[in-house]
Amino acid sequence: MKVTRREFGWLAGAAALSGVLMEACAKAESPGIGWCIVGLGRISMDHFMPGVKQGKTGRIVALVSGHRDKAEQQAKMYGAADSAADSAIYNYEGYDRIRENKEIDAVYIALPNSMHAEYTIRGAKAGKHVLCEKPMATSVADSRAMIDACRAAGKKLMIAYRCQYEPVNLKAIELIRSGAIGQVQAIESANGFNISPGEWRLNRKLAGGGPLMDVGIYSLNASRYLTGEEPRDIRANSSVIDHDGRFNEVEENVGWTMRFPSGIVASCNTSYGSDMNGFYRVHGAKGMIELSPAFGYQGIHMKAELAGRPGIDMPTPQTGADQFTVQADYVADCIRNNKEPKSDGEEGLRDMELMSAIYKSAGLPGL
Amino acid sequence: MKVTRREFGWLAGAAALSGVLMEACAKAESPGIGWCIVGLGRISMDHFMPGVKQGKTGRIVALVSGHRDKAEQQAKMYGAADSAADSAIYNYEGYDRIRENKEIDAVYIALPNSMHAEYTIRGAKAGKHVLCEKPMATSVADSRAMIDACRAAGKKLMIAYRCQYEPVNLKAIELIRSGAIGQVQAIESANGFNISPGEWRLNRKLAGGGPLMDVGIYSLNASRYLTGEEPRDIRANSSVIDHDGRFNEVEENVGWTMRFPSGIVASCNTSYGSDMNGFYRVHGAKGMIELSPAFGYQGIHMKAELAGRPGIDMPTPQTGADQFTVQADYVADCIRNNKEPKSDGEEGLRDMELMSAIYKSAGLPGL
Numbered sequence: 018m019k020v021t022r023r024e025f026g027w028l029a030g031a032a033a034l035s036g037v038l039m040e041a042c043a044k045a046e047s048p049g050i051g052w053c054i055v056g057l058g059r060i061s062m063d064h065f066m067p068g069v070k071q072g073k074t075g076r077i078v079a080l081v082s083g084h085r086d087k088a089e090q091q092a093k094m095y096g097a098a099d100s101a102a103d104s105a106i107y108n109y110e111g112y113d114r115i116r117e118n119k120e121i122d123a124v125y126i127a128l129p130n131s132m133h134a135e136y137t138i139r140g141a142k143a144g145k146h147v148l149c150e151k152p153m154a155t156s157v158a159d160s161r162a163m164i165d166a167c168r169a170a171g172k173k174l175m176i177a178y179r180c181q182y183e184p185v186n187l188k189a190i191e192l193i194r195s196g197a198i199g200q201v202q203a204i205e206s207a208n209g210f211n212i213s214p215g216e217w218r219l220n221r222k223l224a225g226g227g228p229l230m231d232v233g234i235y236s237l238n239a240s241r242y243l244t245g246e247e248p249r250d251i252r253a254n255s256s257v258i259d260h261d262g263r264f265n266e267v268e269e270n271v272g273w274t275m276r277f278p279s280g281i282v283a284s285c286n287t288s289y290g291s292d293m294n295g296f297y298r299v300h301g302a303k304g305m306i307e308l309s310p311a312f313g314y315q316g317i318h319m320k321a322e323l324a325g326r327p328g329i330d331m332p333t334p335q336t337g338a339d340q341f342t343v344q345a346d347y348v349a350d351c352i353r354n355n356k357e358p359k360s361d362g363e364e365g366l367r368d369m370e371l372m373s374a375i376y377k378s379a380g381l382p383g384l
Numbered sequence: 385m386k387v388t389r390r391e392f393g394w395l396a397g398a399a400a401l402s403g404v405l406m407e408a409c410a411k412a413e414s415p416g417i418g419w420c421i422v423g424l425g426r427i428s429m430d431h432f433m434p435g436v437k438q439g440k441t442g443r444i445v446a447l448v449s450g451h452r453d454k455a456e457q458q459a460k461m462y463g464a465a466d467s468a469a470d471s472a473i474y475n476y477e478g479y480d481r482i483r484e485n486k487e488i489d490a491v492y493i494a495l496p497n498s499m500h501a502e503y504t505i506r507g508a509k510a511g512k513h514v515l516c517e518k519p520m521a522t523s524v525a526d527s528r529a530m531i532d533a534c535r536a537a538g539k540k541l542m543i544a545y546r547c548q549y550e551p552v553n554l555k556a557i558e559l560i561r562s563g564a565i566g567q568v569q570a571i572e573s574a575n576g577f578n579i580s581p582g583e584w585r586l587n588r589k590l591a592g593g594g595p596l597m598d599v600g601i602y603s604l605n606a607s608r609y610l611t612g613e614e615p616r617d618i619r620a621n622s623s624v625i626d627h628d629g630r631f632n633e634v635e636e637n638v639g640w641t642m643r644f645p646s647g648i649v650a651s652c653n654t655s656y657g658s659d660m661n662g663f664y665r666v667h668g669a670k671g672m673i674e675l676s677p678a679f680g681y682q683g684i685h686m687k688a689e690l691a692g693r694p695g696i697d698m699p700t701p702q703t704g705a706d707q708f709t710v711q712a713d714y715v716a717d718c719i720r721n722n723k724e725p726k727s728d729g730e731e732g733l734r735d736m737e738l739m740s741a742i743y744k745s746a747g748l749p750g751l
Binding site for chain 2: 203274
């Protein structure tokens, strides 16, 4: 199993990071990273903005939305209106004007998938760092263009793979790398939910695909960060079971199996027809690690069985920071200290290429 | 989801069966089904024979073994020597002489996989019913020959799919058929163990294949009895990770995904490199059923989450009969009442054909 120096460094430093940063920022004169929130959906309003507020490395300074009223209300809640009253709120047409707002260091892209590329590229061209939600885009070509644009602008691009910064998942990675479960042999994972009609996620043009793009990507990405390897030999099936109008444009279920260079096999499912309570099991020669749930915003829970050693039962640390705070703090650290994010554009691109391969194997169009 | 009448009948009658039979046999003059045990390995000595003894529908009347001493000791333990002193013990060469032993109603074949066909066919030709361990054989052709031989002899052929008669698995099937978790969308399952060097299971000639044949078959068979459908679109990978001499002849890991006619996807792994604590998760539109462990001789445990209803936590009933007793009683019922076993030769053949397809998809020789 290949472990990069960067990966080891990250693992070692992850636990201490949030505290150190918070202390540094509290001491510093700097007001922290100025965030511009692009898209005011649930993940922005219920999770990311409260997460930034709980941290001490950043603050919300601007909002981009098609709904002026909602944006004004949110701006007020987060003090964005006070800090830059005239330029705190943008609509999508006026988005490029963020260039002139020196309070904005970074944009957080939380739009329907098909808009990720455009708003990432326009953000980078406006001189801002980018944190973009997953999936990175709706095509491999768009993903490459995003990487190129951020590189050309000299700006960071991070894909918001929350779980790569979440302590229970990090503990699972650490246990695996330390040899606690011996040579990994196989992984099972699933993630899905029973989708309501009318969601933009069911619109192919906006979403790019179905549950694989939206939630199956967690199982795919986890298989990669757990093994530290890139999968090959992808074999997949997809299906639509419920002909109730929801799945006229995207698939309902995908099952796939893949093999990693070391020989590890991973078999996964994803669904928009079932609440799967996303989980994974990692089977090694000397033990097993199960995270169930593995991918939630909270309540992640690990159980590890280790041959000849006491098992581990690790719920989400109650004293730990919110996952969105950890993520925002990490981006702040990357910007301030000119570090390449662990989940950079290349990381997002690899999942896009793999999801394209999964779709093709299932007889659907690639990405 | 297709439910056969036979299946419904079995589900309805399963709970009551053991008790009714025991009562009937206790009252009857009949001494019960006379079993001839073919092969004295762990499953015979530690599980099947004690299971028969605990039940009241049968008794051990003969043994076939290459080790006379062991056979005599076991015969004494089960009273087989008393009942038919001269003809209670056979070696493999003399096996056909069971024809002359009128105390023997049925043979239990618990030999290395490659010997299942020969000893089933010779058993049927000797006029005995057959309970054969899984996998049924090491080739599809042998499986067909076994079915033909038993049919020609007018004898029952049952494959020892224990879990199809086990109460927690039956409860899972019942919940699914009753609609308790809504339309099933996806299944994950894995089964495996970390094999010791030197086992016959690692010898291709004796085993026919690796973990798929031996333990992966549980996940495959469960996917079929849980859905009540026959899978298509099988896609698989296999691998050898540990080049330590164990896997010179058979695979170490197999991952596969398959799609059922209704659209249900199932993704499974099996391994000889890891103790997987065999499990499955069945995801439906209205809930999830997890059995973990799902396939053990004891300690099977179900947790079901049902939308809008209290969950179910069902361990193996403590008052229930041993799985091997239930199985032996079921065979006795089939013989006495001329019923076709639920897990008949055709059932075993389907798994053989599917395992052949899994191997072929993984680039290995078919069966």
